Amino acid sequence: MRDYDEATSFLGDWGPFQLTIFFLLSASIIPNGFTGLSAVFLVAIPExxxxxxxxxxxxxxxxxxxxxxxxxxxxxxxxxxxxxxxxxxxxxxxxxxxxxxxxxxxxxxxxxxxxxxxxDQDLYQSTVVTEWDLICNNDWKVPLTSSLFFLGVLLGSFVSGQMSDRFGRKKVLFATMAVQTGFSIVQVFSVNWEMFTVLFLIVGMGQISNYVAAFILGAEILGKSVRIIFSTLGVCIFYAIGYMLLPLIAYFIRDWRTLLMALTVPGLFCIPLWWIIPESPRWLLSQGRISEAEEIIRRAAKKNGVTPPDVIFSPSELQDLKDQSHKAYTFFDLLKTRNIRIVTFLSILLW
Incomplete structure (x- = not known):
């Protein structure tokens, strides 16, 4: 069977379709940059x-x-x-x-x-700390707030990949975007620290899950050369843009509820992307949904102004795909071969 990249090489590398997917998926990462360090300002301790x-x-x-x-x-x-x-x-x-x-x-x-x-209100009009007096005997709640957010990130890291394998990259991407944005909006109206912290944990789960789903979706849709740039520069630079914009926004908005709402609103702009970003053809092929995958590839060819072949996947290739579509993968597959063990270890070490 031919490699997927070889079968779809007629699309080219940097056509309008690839550029659209590259920049829209990368831009969807910006709100994650906000959320990653928002606690620095939301839970700041003034004098x-x-x-x-x-x-x-x-x-x-x-x-x-x-x-x-x-x-x-x-x-x-x-x-x-x-x-x-x-x-x-x-x-x-x-x-x-x-x-x-x-x-x-x-x-x-x-x-x-x-x-x-x-x-003192020289730096902050209000923070979560001043709202519920998380100081002195209650100062342990401040680091716990951030720790529970990253606990949510840890939990989301374990389940997001399994969810996208089961339900699809696109569905998980937008569902977890909705979790991150929706629960952040609810968080603005928190009535106590306990409510704020539980919601923060859920936001952490959504934040990492949509990051992982966007990363996988882009890596599977884009070609080899574009995939490398997307994985190393695309998502990382746009994540960094969110990091850089965060202190700028916090400089002008000193009230924690208003700041959190301002950081949440950009997530709503991702809603129209549902009608622009397609599902991963690779995932559709792995599920045996051949016609849907071919339809996405043909639309991509049309957008790039190229003519697709009459037969994208030969009957023998389709049969191989159907035979492989029901194979399930687990975490143990990350240790199955020497090569994948090395890749897994290096990924853990780098992160």
Whole structure:
């Protein structure tokens, strides 16, 4: 049987069809670049200190002295999680005593931030951290938020390939795009940290799954020379474009809900691609759907302005394809031969 690339070589390498698939699939990766590092801005921790309410009736001097000083990273800064007891400070203030003059402030008993925190807004108007006070006793929730997102990425990495083998590259690509975009929109309206984090995990699953599906779809549709450029430069450069645009967008949008919505909206522009990007002919052939695969190839030839042969696949080739169409593959096939074991190991090492 001829190789698929040989059978479809009449299409050429860089025709209008290939260019369209190359740039549209690459562009669909840009929202993934947003999502990959969005937590840097969404879950940012601004400078903060204990809130001293006006009801404490402190003089300006005692209000300024209400926060203890401590060493942090070799610098002397105000505490983020402690303050001096306000009832004691209020008593001293009412008696007209001055901190540092009549009273040694460091001897006053400390207490936690019972009235919340004051957050510096020089960099951020709001973040997930300031929304639900993920600091001090709750500061463990910040790294956990990012870890659960990447747990979703890990889970998506395991299931996306199996799903695209079963249901098709195109269906999985757009279904997981919908998961990433749809759940990100719901995430904007999170009512608590638990809801935000669970949705973030699901978004992570969708993010890697549509990346993998787009990668496979492009590699299978495009010819040999174009496939190499798509796999190494196409998806990587457009992913990097998303990375580079992320801080630019975050510079102008300092509220986390508005920022997340702005990062999500570009995903909606991928909807029309459903009617432009075809299913992988290779996958259709592996499923025995020969006529559908040939129809896509003939449409590609028409778009490229070339005349396809009357018979793209010979009867013997079609029979071989039908015989192979029901063969199932598992993770163990990645270790089956010496060559594929080397490729698998190098892929793991590089990533």
């Amino acid at each position: 903060h200190r204990c809130l001293v309410p006006d009801s404490a009736n402190l003089s300006q001097a005692w209000s300024n002295a209400s926060i203890p000083w401590e060493e942090r990273d070799g610098q002397r800064v105000q505490s983020r999680c402690w303050r001096y007891r306000l009832d004691i400070l209020t008593n001293y203030s009412a008696r007209g005593l001055m901190p540092g003059v009549h009273v040694n402030v460091s001897n006053i008993e400390k207490e936690k931030c019972l009235d919340g925190w004051h957050y």
